[in-house]
Amino acid sequence: MMLKPRLTKYMVMMLVLMLSISNVGLAAAAEKDLYKVVVSKNEMSLEVGESGSVTVAGVYSDNTSSNITLSTSWTSNDPLVATAYNGTITAKGEGTATLTATYKGLSQDVQVNVTKKVKALSKNVQSLELRMGETKDIILTATYNDNTTDTNAANTAVWTTSDEKVATVVNGKVTGQKAGTATLTAKLGSQSVTVEVNVEVVKRVDADKSKVNLLLKQKESVKLTATYPDGTTKDVTDLAEWTSSNEKVADVLKGNITGYSAGSAIITGKYGTKSVSVSVDVDLTSKLSVNEQSIFFRSSETGKTANVVVMASYPNSSDVDVTSKAIWSSSNEQVATVFKGQITPVGAGSATIKATYSGKTVEIAVDVDTARYLDINDVKDTLAMSVTGNNKTKTLTLNAEYIDSSKEDVTSKATWTSSNEDVVYVSNGELVAYQSGTATITAAYGGKTVKFTVSVDVPDKYEMDKKKATVGVGETTSVKVLAIYGDTSKDVSENATWSSSSEKVAEVDSKGIITGVATGKATITAKIEGKTLTIPVEVGLVSSLEADTEFVVLSAKETQTVILTGTDGDGNVKDVTADAIWKSSNSRVADVKKGVITGNNSGKANITAEYGSQKITIKVEVDVISRIVASEQAISLKSGESVDLKVTATLSDGSERDVTDKAEWKTSSYKVAQVSKGKVKALNSGKAKITAKYGSKTVTIALDVDTLKYLQTDKVTLTMKVGDKATVAAIATYVDGSESNVSKPALWKSSRITTASVKDGVIQANGKGKATITVSYAGVKTKVNVVVEAK
Numbered sequence: 013m014m015l016k017p018r019l020t021k022y023m024v025m026m027l028v029l030m031l032s033i034s035n036v037g038l039a040a041a042a043e044k045d046l047y048k049v050v051v052s053k054n055e056m057s058l059e060v061g062e063s064g065s066v067t068v069a070g071v072y073s074d075n076t077s078s079n080i081t082l083s084t085s086w087t088s089n090d091p092l093v094a095t096a097y098n099g100t101i102t103a104k105g106e107g108t109a110t111l112t113a114t115y116k117g118l119s120q121d122v123q124v125n126v127t128k129k130v131k132a133l134s135k136n137v138q139s140l141e142l143r144m145g146e147t148k149d150i151i152l153t154a155t156y157n158d159n160t161t162d163t164n165a166a167n168t169a170v171w172t173t174s175d176e177k178v179a180t181v182v183n184g185k186v187t188g189q190k191a192g193t194a195t196l197t198a199k200l201g202s203q204s205v206t207v208e209v210n211v212e213v214v215k216r217v218d219a220d221k222s223k224v225n226l227l228l229k230q231k232e233s234v235k236l237t238a239t240y241p242d243g244t245t246k247d248v249t250d251l252a253e254w255t256s257s258n259e260k261v262a263d264v265l266k267g268n269i270t271g272y273s274a275g276s277a278i279i280t281g282k283y284g285t286k287s288v289s290v291s292v293d294v295d296l297t298s299k300l301s302v303n304e305q306s307i308f309f310r311s312s313e314t315g316k317t318a319n320v321v322v323m324a325s326y327p328n329s330s331d332v333d334v335t336s337k338a339i340w341s342s343s344n345e346q347v348a349t350v351f352k353g354q355i356t357p358v359g360a361g362s363a364t365i366k367a368t369y370s371g372k373t374v375e376i377a378v379d380v381d382t383a384r385y386l387d388i389n390d391v392k393d394t395l396a397m398s399v400t401g402n403n404k405t406k407t408l409t410l411n412a413e414y415i416d417s418s419k420e421d422v423t424s425k426a427t428w429t430s431s432n433e434d435v436v437y438v439s440n441g442e443l444v445a446y447q448s449g450t451a452t453i454t455a456a457y458g459g460k461t462v463k464f465t466v467s468v469d470v471p472d473k474y475e476m477d478k479k480k481a482t483v484g485v486g487e488t489t490s491v492k493v494l495a496i497y498g499d500t501s502k503d504v505s506e507n508a509t510w511s512s513s514s515e516k517v518a519e520v521d522s523k524g525i526i527t528g529v530a531t532g533k534a535t536i537t538a539k540i541e542g543k544t545l546t547i548p549v550e551v552g553l554v555s556s557l558e559a560d561t562e563f564v565v566l567s568a569k570e571t572q573t574v575i576l577t578g579t580d581g582d583g584n585v586k587d588v589t590a591d592a593i594w595k596s597s598n599s600r601v602a603d604v605k606k607g608v609i610t611g612n613n614s615g616k617a618n619i620t621a622e623y624g625s626q627k628i629t630i631k632v633e634v635d636v637i638s639r640i641v642a643s644e645q646a647i648s649l650k651s652g653e654s655v656d657l658k659v660t661a662t663l664s665d666g667s668e669r670d671v672t673d674k675a676e677w678k679t680s681s682y683k684v685a686q687v688s689k690g691k692v693k694a695l696n697s698g699k700a701k702i703t704a705k706y707g708s709k710t711v712t713i714a715l716d717v718d719t720l721k722y723l724q725t726d727k728v729t730l731t732m733k734v735g736d737k738a739t740v741a742a743i744a745t746y747v748d749g750s751e752s753n754v755s756k757p758a759l760w761k762s763s764r765i766t767t768a769s770v771k772d773g774v775i776q777a778n779g780k781g782k783a784t785i786t787v788s789y790a791g792v793k794t795k796v797n798v799v800v801e802a803k
Contacts, residue, residue: 044072044073044074044076045072045073046070046071046072046073046115046116046118047071047072047073048070048071048118048120049068049069049070049071049080049084049113049114049115049118049119049120050068050069050070050071050077050120051066051067051068051113051120051121051122052066052067052068052069053066053122054120054121054122054123055122055123055124055125056101056122056123056124056125057124057125057126057127058094058101058103058124058125058126058127059103059126059127059128059129059130059201059202060103060104060105060106060126060127060128060129060157061103061129061157062102062103062129062202063100063101063102063103064100064101065099065100065101066081066096066099066101066113066122067079067081067099068080068081068084068099068113068115068120070115070116080115081098081099082098082099083115084099084113084114084115085113085114085115086111086112086113086114087111087112087114088109088110088111088112089109089110089111089112090107090108090109090110091104091109092104092105092107093105093106093107093108093109093124093126094109094111094124094126095111096111096113096122101122101124103124103126104126105126106126106127106128107126108123108124108125108126109124109126110122110123110124111124127201128156128157128158128160129156129157129201129202130154130155130156130200130201130202130203131155131156131157131203131513131535132154132155132203132535132537132544132546133152133153133154133155133165133169133198133200133201133203133204133205134152134153134155134205134544134546135150135151135152135153135198135205135207136150136151136152136153137150137207138207138208138473139207139208139209139210140186140207140208140209140210141210141213142179142186142187142188142209142210142211142212143188143211143212144188144189144190144191144211144212144251145187145188146187146188147185147186147187147188148185148186149166149184149185149186150166150181150184150185150186150196150198150207151163151166151184152164152165152166152169152184152198152200152205153165154169154200154201154203155513155535155546155548157513159513159514159517159532159533159534159535159548160533161535161548165200166183166184166198167183167184168200169184169198169199169200170198170199170200171183171184171196171197171198171199172196172197172199173194173195173196173197173209174194174195174196174197175192175193175194176189176194177189177190177192178190178191178192178193178194178209178211179194179196179209179211181196184198186207186209188209188211188212189211190211190212190251191211191212191213191214191248191251191283191284191285192211192212192284192285193208193209193210193211193213193285194208194209194211195207195208195209196208196209211284212238212283212284213240213241213284213285214238214239214240214241214283214284214285214286215239215240215241215286216238216239216286216385217236217237217238217239217248217252217281217282217283217284217286217287217288218236218237218239218288218384219234219235219236219237219281219288219289219290220234220235220237221234221290221305221306222290222291222305222306222377223290223291223292223293223305223374223375224269224279224290224291224292224293225292225293225295225299225300225301225372225374226262226269226270226271226292226293226294226295226299227271227294227295227298227299227325227327228271228272228273228274228294228295228327229270229271229272230270230271230299231268231269231270231271232268232269233267233268233269234249234264234267234269234279234281234290235247235249235267236248236249236252236267236281236283236288238283238284238286239385241392241393243385243387248283249266249267249281250266250267251283252267252281252282252283253281253282253283254266254267254279254280254281254282255279255280255282256277256278256279256280256292257277257278257279257280258275258276258277258278259272259277260272260273260275261273261274261275261276261277261292261294262277262279262292262294264279264281267281269290269292271292271294272294273294274294274295275293275294276291276292276293276294277291277292277294278290278291278292279291279292295372298324298325298326298327298370298372299324299325299372300322300323300324300325300334300338300367300369300372300373300374301322301323301325301331301374302320302321302322302323302367302374302376303320303321303323304318304320304376305375305376305377306376306377306378306379307320307355307376307377307378307379308378308379308380308382308414309348309357309378309379309380309381310380310381310414310418311357311359311360311380311381313357316357317354317355317356317357318354318355319353319354319355320335320350320353320354320355320365320367320376321333321335321353322334322335322338322353322367322369322374324369324370324372334369334370335352335353335367336352336353337369338353338367338368338369339367339368339369340352340353340365340366340367341365341366341368342363342364342365342366342378343363343364343365343366344361344362344363344364345358345363346358346359346361347359347360347361347362347363347378347380348363348365348378348380350365353367355376355378357378357380358380359380360380360381360382360458361379361380361381361382361459362377362378362379362380362382362459363378363380364376364377364378365377365378379458379459381414381458382414382458382459382460383412383413383414383422383457383458383459383460384413384414384460385412385413385460386410386411386412386413386422386426386455386457386458386460386461386462387410387411387413387462388408388409388410388411388455388462388464389408389409389411390408391408391464392464393464393465394464394465394466394467394472395443395453395464395465395466395467396466396467396470396472396500397436397443397445397466397467397468397469398445398468398469398500399445399446399447399448399468399469401500403445403500404444404445405442405443405444405445406442406443407441407442407443408423408441408442408443409421409423409441410422410423410426410441410455410457410462412457412458412460414458422457422458423440423441424440424441425457426441426455426456426457427455427456427457428440428441428453428454428455429453429454429456430451430452430453430454431451431452431453431454432449432450432451432452433451434446434447434449435447435448435449435450435451435466435468436451436453436466436468438453441455443466445466445468445469446468447468448468448469448470449468449470450465450466450467450468450470451465451466451468452464452465452466453465453466471495471496471502471504472496473496473543474493474494474495474496474504474540474541474543474545475493475494475496475545476491476492476493476494476538476545476547477491477492477493477494478491478492478547478582479547480547480548480549480550480581480582481526481536481547481548481549481550481582482549482550482551482553482580482581482582482584483518483526483527483528483549483550483551483552484528484551484552484586484588484591485528485529485530485531485551485552485591486527486528487527487528488525488526488527488528489525489526490505490523490524490525490526491505491520491524491526491536491538491547492505492524493505493507493508493524493538493540493545504540505523505524505538506522506523507540508524508538508539508540508545509538509539509540510522510523510524510536510537510538511536511537511539512526512534512535512536512537512549513534513535513536513537514532514534514535515529516529516530516532517529517530517531517532517533517534517549517551518534518536518549518551520536524538526549528551528552529551530551530552531551531552531553531624532550532551532552532553533548533549533550533551533553534548534549534551535547535548535549536548536549550580550581552591552623552624553580553581553624553625554578554579554580554586554588554623554624554625554626555579555580555581555626556578556579556626557576557577557578557579557588557621557623557624557626557627557628558576558577558578558579558628559574559575559576559577559621559628559630560574560575560576560577561574561630561674562630562631563630563631563632563633563669564602564609564619564630564631564632564633565632565633565634565636565637565661565663565671565706565707566602566609566610566611566632566633566634566635566707567611567634567635567707567708568611568612568613568614568634568635569610569611569612570610570611570707570708571608571609571610571611572608572609573589573607573608573609574589574604574607574608574609574619574621574630575587575589575607576588576589576592576607576621576623576628578623578624578626580624588623588624589606589607590606590607591623592606592607592621592622592623593621593622593623594606594607594619594620594621595619595620595622596617596618596619596620596632597617597618597619597620598615598616598617598618599612599617600612600613600615601613601614601615601616601617601632601634602617602619602632602634604619607621609630609632611632611634611635612634613634613635614634614635614636615633615634615636616631616632616633616634616636617631617632617634618630618631618632619631619632633663635707635708636663637661637662637663637706637707637708637709638662638663638666639661639662639709640659640660640661640662640671640675640704640706640707640709640710640711641659641660641662641711642657642658642659642704642711642712642713643657643658643659643660644657644713645713645714646713646714646715646716647692647702647713647714647715647716648715648716648717648719648747649685649692649694649715649716649717649718650694650717650718650746650752651694651695651696651697651717651718651757652693652694653693653694654691654692654693654694655691655692656690656691656692657672657687657690657691657692657702657704657713658670658672658690659671659672659675659690659704659706659711661706661707661709671706672689672690672704673689673690674706675689675690675704675705675706676704676705676706677689677690677702677703677704677705678702678703678705679692679700679701679702679703679715680700680701680702680703681698681699681700682695683695683696683698684696684697684698684699684700684715684717685700685702685715685717687702690704692713692715694715694717694718695717696717696718697717697718697719697720697789697790697791698717698718698790698791699714699715699716699717700715700717701713701714701715702714702715717790718744718746718789718790719746719747719790720744720745720746720747720789720790720791720792721745721746721747721749722745722792723742723743723744723745723754723758723787723789723790723792723793723794724742724743724745724794725740725741725742725743725787725794725796726740726741726743727740727796728795728796728797729796729797729798729799730775730796730797730798730799731798731799731801732768732775732777732798732799732800732801733777733800733801733802733803734777734778734779734780734800734801734802734803735777735803736777737774737775737776737777738774738775738777739773739774739775740755740770740773740774740775740785740787740796741753741755741773742754742755742758742773742787742789742794744758744789744790744792754789754790755772755773756772756773757789758773758787758788758789759787759788759789760772760773760785760786760787761785761786761787761788762775762783762784762785762786763783763784763785763786764781764782764783764784765778765783766778766779766781767779767780767781767782767783767798767800768783768785768798768800770785773787775796775798777798777800778800779800780800780801780802781800782797782798782799782800783798783800784796784797784798785797785798
């Protein structure tokens with residue numbers, strides 16, 4: 013289809029117009045010059061393996077800008093620390109690197125600090141209690157991905173506080189600034205922990221006046237007293253935060269109240285988390301005041317009364333005593349009555365005495381046996397008990413402190429209640445635990461109550477039974493998770509979830525049994541009830557290495573085993589002979605395998621043993637001993653006696669060494685004598701040779717046991733009748749002239765048992781005839797002739 017000429021001409025004109033507009037835009041863009049390159053961050057902190065993003069903007073001469081992140085090229089002065097691509101910065105290793113973003117010849121640097129990745133961050137406290145100006149330290153322990161730990165992490169962590177007015181923190185050092193509660197946060201890498209800080213936390217605050225009546229522009233002071241959980245008190249009037257509900261009527265500064273206009277206001281004194289209120293009435297014309305705003309009676313004070321004086325004050329005249337003119341009333345006449353200012357206590361409780369005069373009213377608070385403060389012995393806010401053992405029952409004492417500062421044991425007078433009697437039952441201060449759980453115990457007396465929580469078999473905290481663990485490769489050790497209940501603890505390891513930071517180094521089962529897999533370090537973690545506990549473990553590492561000998565002397569082909577022991581970080585000693593790496597400096601002289609040293613040829617060598625990053629050296633000499641000498645060449649002993657021999661070796665360098673304990677000792681007759689490490693003990697009569705061998709040298713000592721001069725009996729002939737008994741003693745005389753009764757150890761024989769028998773020198777006449785009794789001892793014999801006649 014052919015286009016009409018008119019339409020064709022129109023399209024050509026439009027095309028020319030569009031080309032013209034495009035050329036104008038290109039010209040405008042070409043006129044803009046790049047002024048500078050700006051990176052969104054000029055410094056970044058990352059952990060190894062983490063990434064962070066930045067954007068790059070180009071700023072032009074006409075003050076416009078554009079995002080050039082994807083067009084920018086990046087370089088790093090240390091690619092092993094950090095690299096960048098398309099605005100993404102990746103941490104590679106520990107250190108500091110400078111990354112440079114470049115676009116059209118212009119560049120901008122980004123400083124990147126890379127630290128080890130923090131796997132876990134732990135604190136030594138859950139909360140802190142401070143007074144103003146007091147400081148305490150929080151210790152942080154960081155565990156990194158390579159299983160190393162840093163117990164000084166508080167110095168490198170970033171600390172923040174939720175309220176600097178309450179508490180400040182620098183490198184873990186916390187300082188109490190003013191009363192209140194703040195939360196401290198420590199952040200290291202991607203890990204963080206929090207610690208709650210309570211500064212000047214008090215149990216209660218009290219004002220010395222509950223109501224104040226003022227005339228216009230008149231002033232009156234109120235004292236504020238704080239009572240701490242430990243029972244101590246402090247005047248906090250100047251430290252408290254004072255406010256007025258109506259500053260136009262009355263305002264307050266450090267406890268000093270000033271009346272500004274007629275009306276009523278509530279003055280509040282706040283210290284820490286506690287506060288107290290004082291009502292204020294301000295009048296333009298007059299006011300009533302009393303000499304006592306609060307009165308305390310003890311019911312034990314029979315017949316005691318108090319007289320109150322009411323004064324009326326006027327702006328332009330002196331005060332007038334209107335005690336007898338006022339109208340008096342009591343809010344509770346069962347507690348106290350009043351007549352013309354004389355107040356009489358009736359019964360325990362609180363009452364308000366009012367005096368009204370000329371349209372004004374003043375009040376007096378009366379307390380009878382009303383406690384100002386209750387305290388339970390040995391209990392703060394919580395108490396731990398158990399359904400078994402000594403912790404099943406507790407006996408508590410309730411003490412009341414009255415307004416007059418006197419104190420009294422009111423355990424039996426108080427009303428005791430338990431919020432859950434199935435868990436804990438209470439009566440007159442006697443607590444009995446029945447089942448696990450928690451209950452709130454309340455003791456009420458004299459208008460006051462005190463409460464505390466009892467936890468039955470509910471732990472105060474969880475902790476490991478060790479600070480660290482050591483174990484050998486292929487060996488096991490146990491770690492326990494303990495639930496702490498006051499002063500007692502319970503093993504709850506099986507209830508925890510266990511894991512290892514490196515199972516290639518150490519494994520852990522569901523009961524906390526750790527198995528060493530390979531030499532190195534790992535962190536074992538136990539999680540229970542939302543709590544995480546960690547313990548560092550060293551596998552196959554020792555703090556010291558010792559051999560049972562530092563010097564070995566051998567003959568060719570002779571062997572000696574050296575026992576190697578390692579002491580780990582816990583002080584445990586272990587035989588690591590078979591696990592150590594053994595080497596010889598000269599295998600031609602001596603070689604070694606698993607602690608067994610073998611002498612090959614004459615000479616000297618050093619044997620080294622390595623285990624658990626420790627190393628030890630043993631000197632070896634093969635066939636270099638010149639001689640050995642015994643302290644005795646011959647000895648004579650009696651049965652049962654013993655003697656200590658000493659053997660001295662003369663080495664090749666002429667030096668001498670006592671080798672008694674190292675020598676190989678033998679006896680030629682174990683019936684005659686035994687020997688061990690030079691100690692010879694005579695057993696039976698006879699002769700033996702004692703030999704001591706060390707290296708290739710041997711020395712021999714001659715031994716005589718029970719060497720006799722002669723043996724004799726106290727009777728040579730006996731005439732006996734059938735059935736008779738006679739005792740004969742055998743006396744041995746030794747070569748040294750000493751004598752000994754040897755009747756029992758000697759050997760007795762009868763030539764004719766039917767005539768006479770013998771045992772240990774006791775002869776029994778059996779039948780008519782003759783017999784010869786022979787006694788033998790230590791190789792010597794003697795005889796006794798016996799004649800037995802008919803009875």
